Amino acid sequence: MIEEAISRGFDVTAFGRRENNTKAQDYVQKDLFDLTADDLKGFDAVVDAFGAWTEDTLEQHSTSLKHLCDILYGTDTRLLVVGGAGSLYVNPEHTACVSDGPDFPDMFKPLASAMAKALGELRERNDVKWTYISPAGDFQADGERSGKYILGGEELTLNSRNESIISYADYAIAMINEIEKGDHIQQRISVVRA
Numbered sequence: 001m002i003e004e005a006i007s008r009g010f011d012v013t014a015f016g017r018r019e020n021n022t023k024a025q026d027y028v029q030k031d032l033f034d035l036t037a038d039d040l041k042g043f044d045a046v047v048d049a050f051g052a053w054t055e056d057t058l059e060q061h062s063t064s065l066k067h068l069c070d071i072l073y074g075t076d077t078r079l080l081v082v083g084g085a086g087s088l089y090v091n092p093e094h095t096a097c098v099s100d101g102p103d104f105p106d107m108f109k110p111l112a113s114a115m116a117k118a119l120g121e122l123r124e125r126n127d128v129k130w131t132y133i134s135p136a137g138d139f140q141a142d143g144e145r146s147g148k149y150i151l152g153g154e155e156l157t158l159n160s161r162n163e164s165i166i167s168y169a170d171y172a173i174a175m176i177n178e179i180e181k182g183d184h185i186q187q188r189i190s191v192v193r194a
Helices: 001-007 059-072 106-123 168-181
Strands: 012-016 026-029 044-049 077-080 129-134 138-140 149-152 164-167 185-194
Touching: 001 168, 044 059, 044 168, 059 077, 059 106, 077 168, 106 129, 129 168, 138 168, 149 168, 164 168, 168 185
Parallel strands: 012 026, 044 077, 077 129, 129 185, 138 164, 164 185
Antiparallel strands: 149 185
C-alpha cells in the first residue's frame, strides 16, 4: 500500500513497532497504542492495517480501533481501515455473513468474529470520518496487480467468473483511490478483482 501511495505522489509516513522496513518517506517507531492526537495531527488520512491473530490478542482489533478513533475524533483526518471479508453479508436482508457459512474455516472464525465486533463498534462512531474496506474472500498477498477491481458494498460481491478474489496490489489501488476520492465516509465498502 505504501508503494502504491508513493507512486501516486503521496507523502507517506509509516508508523510501526519495529525498525523501518518500508519505503515510506518518513517513519515513526511507535506502538499504535502509544500514538497520541499530536502524532496524527495534520495528516489527511490514516490507514489502519492493524493485525492480531492469536486468541489472546484478538480483542485488540476493537481496542486498537477505539484508540485510533478516540485520538482522531472531531478532526478532518480520515481513518481508513483494512477490514476483513468474514463480516460481509451473503443475503440482501443482512442477517447472514460469510463467516456463518458451512465452508468458512473454523480456524478463522474467532478472527472474523473479532473483526466483525470491531466493525460494529466503529459503526457507532459518528465523530470520526471512517471508511472500512473489506477485501474479497481470497485475499492474495502475492497475487498479480491487474489494476482492475469491482467496488462493492456490504454484501459479498463476485466477479464475472464467480470468484471472490483480490490481490494485495489491487486492494492497495482501491485503498488509495478511496483516500483520493473520499466517497464513502462512515461506510463499509468491499473490493474484488474484476
